[in-house]
Amino acid sequence: MNQLATLPTRKDEDFRYSDLDALAGVWPVAREEIVVAAGASEAMQVCELGDGNVARHLAVNVEPGASFDLRLLNAGPAFGRIAVDVTLKQGAQFTLGAAQLGAGSQTLEIVTEVTHAGPDATSRQMVRSVLAGHATGTYLGRIVVARGADGTDADLSVRAMLLERTATANARPELEIFADDVKAAHGCAVGELDAAGLFYLQSRGLPPPIAKRLMLQAFIAEAFTGAPDEEAMSEAALARLEALL
Amino acid sequence: MLKINNLHATVGDKPILKGLSLTVNAGEIHAVMGPNGAGKSTLSYVLGGRPGYEVTGGSATLDGRDLLALEPHERAATGLFLGFQYPVEIPGVSFVQFLREAANAQRAGRGEEPLSGGEFLKLARAQAGLLKMDMEMLKRPVNVGFSGGEKKRAEMVQMGILDPKFAVLDETDSGLDIDALRVVGEGINAIMRQPGKGVLLITHYQRLLDYVTPDFVHVLADGRIVKTGGPELAHVLEEQGYEAVAA
Numbered sequence: 001m002n003q004l005a006t007l008p009t010r011k012d013e014d015f016r017y018s019d020l021d022a023l024a025g026v027w028p029v030a031r032e033e034i035v036v037a038a039g040a041s042e043a044m045q046v047c048e049l050g051d052g053n054v055a056r057h058l059a060v061n062v063e064p065g066a067s068f069d070l071r072l073l074n075a076g077p078a079f080g081r082i083a084v085d086v087t088l089k090q091g092a093q094f095t096l097g098a099a100q101l102g103a104g105s106q107t108l109e110i111v112t113e114v115t116h117a118g119p120d121a122t123s124r125q126m127v128r129s130v131l132a133g134h135a136t137g138t139y140l141g142r143i144v145v146a147r148g149a150d151g152t153d154a155d156l157s158v159r160a161m162l163l164e165r166t167a168t169a170n171a172r173p174e175l176e177i178f179a180d181d182v183k184a185a186h187g188c189a190v191g192e193l194d195a196a197g198l199f200y201l202q203s204r205g206l207p208p209p210i211a212k213r214l215m216l217q218a219f220i221a222e223a224f225t226g227a228p229d230e231e232a233m234s235e236a237a238l239a240r241l242e243a244l245l
Numbered sequence: 246m247l248k249i250n251n252l253h254a255t256v257g258d259k260p261i262l263k264g265l266s267l268t269v270n271a272g273e274i275h276a277v278m279g280p281n282g283a284g285k286s287t288l289s290y291v292l293g294g295r296p297g298y299e300v301t302g303g304s305a306t307l308d309g310r311d312l313l314a315l316e317p318h319e320r321a322a323t324g325l326f327l328g329f330q331y332p333v334e335i336p337g338v339s340f341v342q343f344l345r346e347a348a349n350a351q352r353a354g355r356g357e358e359p360l361s362g363g364e365f366l367k368l369a370r371a372q373a374g375l376l377k378m379d380m381e382m383l384k385r386p387v388n389v390g391f392s393g394g395e396k397k398r399a400e401m402v403q404m405g406i407l408d409p410k411f412a413v414l415d416e417t418d419s420g421l422d423i424d425a426l427r428v429v430g431e432g433i434n435a436i437m438r439q440p441g442k443g444v445l446l447i448t449h450y451q452r453l454l455d456y457v458t459p460d461f462v463h464v465l466a467d468g469r470i471v472k473t474g475g476p477e478l479a480h481v482l483e484e485q486g487y488e489a490v491a492a
């Protein structure tokens with residue numbers, strides 16, 4: 001995904017579900033280049049909690065033997081788009097834990113393209129979306145395993161929870177594999193809160209908003225488990241969840 | 246205390262309860278027995294207010310309060326507890342986490358002070374001990390990976406913590422081993438055999454009733470109470486079956 005000079009249209013696959021009017025207001029999007037030096041370990045947290053329109057584009061190079069841990073909380077903006085391109089060299093590791101929490105008429109999107117450029121690299125991506133009202137949450141995730149990137153281990157787990165039928169979740173995981181001996185797994189599910197669980201908690205005396213909040217907290221917790229700043233991110237997510245319910 | 250009068254209810258438009266009447270006075274324990282599919286679990290869900298169980302007629306009150314007009318959590322706050330036939334697994338939410346919030350939500354509903362973290366843990370530990378359940382299990386996600394018997398025991402620990410006025414226990418004995426059955430029976434007596442409390446004990450077997458002696462035994466068949474007797478009725482049912490007794 002290269003930087004586009006002109007404003008994208010609906011025909012651009014990566015912008016199919018975007019809010020193009022909102023995008024026009026923040027276009028062009030500067031690329032934020034990040035290089036993780038060979039053998040180094042780095043972590044980054046991105047929390048979008050403000051209510052203006054935001055579009056970000058991270059381009060990350062993870063050099064041989066290096067690891068990068070990225071956590072995203074995309075919750076505040078009316079239009080919030082976070083695109084992440086990651087290139088993994090030999091033996092590199094990449095972890096993504098992301099949560100999108102939307103209500104009202106928010107349009108939130110996370111778009112990732114992870115390229116396993118060298119052999120024996122590992123990527124673990126987990127994206128959780130909670131959508132209420134008329135919100136739209138999109139996750140587009142491409143994993144490319146380049147020629148020669150044998151021994152790749154790529155895992156992608158995408159789940160969205162719709163709190164109301166008026167909300168929309170889009171998910172499109174894609175795999176392109178040009179190497180051998182590749183382990184690639186992806187799971188993708190859109191659902192609603194388990195009604196039986198909700199009734200069980202309610203029958204014990206929990207009012208519905210608290211019961212829902214507990215279940216949703218558990219649902220998104222996975223995205224932040226093990227993050228260097230796990231507590232702060234979980235708290236920020238919790239505050240946003242409470243506002244949604 | 247619990248008064249059910251001519252209750253009618255449907256599930257997915259199918260009539261299940263067809264004019265069920267039952268009164269449990271304070272201090273009493275009533276057993277409800279009946280064939281599979283008779284509507285026993287439906288009765289417990291209707292009393293608890295489970296979505297999808299639609300009341301089409303009749304009434305149910307607890308100490309004069311119209312249960313059917315309340316939300317499920319409000320019914321809990323008035324002192325109703327449901328012991329589930331199939332306790333639900335809730336990934337990622339621990340017992341201690343949700344029970345403290347539940348206990349405090351109920352207390353708030355009654356205008357009582359909330360329990361502190363320490364007070365709650367003390368209470369939870371005592372109730373787990375009563376049911377001989379390892380406190381560590383209560384720190385795990387709700388019912389996830391619990392055996393059938395452990396789930397039932399955990400239901401009773403929850404009942405002990407929430408200290409309800411009235412409990413509807415749906416086949417709490419099924420899935421329990423012989424020793425657990427005694428522990429659970431004793432737990433039910435300790436928690437609920439008190440003046441001002443009442444229990445509806447749904448069961449298929451006489452065994453639990455050896456530990457928890459009911460004041461009355463009812464036979465529920467085809468959505469109605471078709472026969473009522475004393476504790477001896479359970480023995481007769483066990484020997485002769487429903488068809489002979491309830492015909």
Ligand SMILES: Nc1ncnc2c1ncn2[C@@H]1O[C@H](COP(=O)(O)OP(=O)(O)OP(=O)(O)O)[C@@H](O)[C@H]1O
Pocket residue numbers: 256257259261279280281282283284285286287288330
């Ligand atoms: N969602 C549903 N749609 C249609 N029928 C239902 C539904 N749920 C339950 N029923 C039916 O309602 C009837 C009563 O079920 P219920 O679970 O109350 O029986 P029960 O007396 O508890 O039986 P058991 O002893 O096996 O636990 C059954 O015939 C069952 O198939």
Ligand SMILES: [Mg+2]
Pocket residue numbers: 285286287330415
């Ligand atoms: Mg049943």
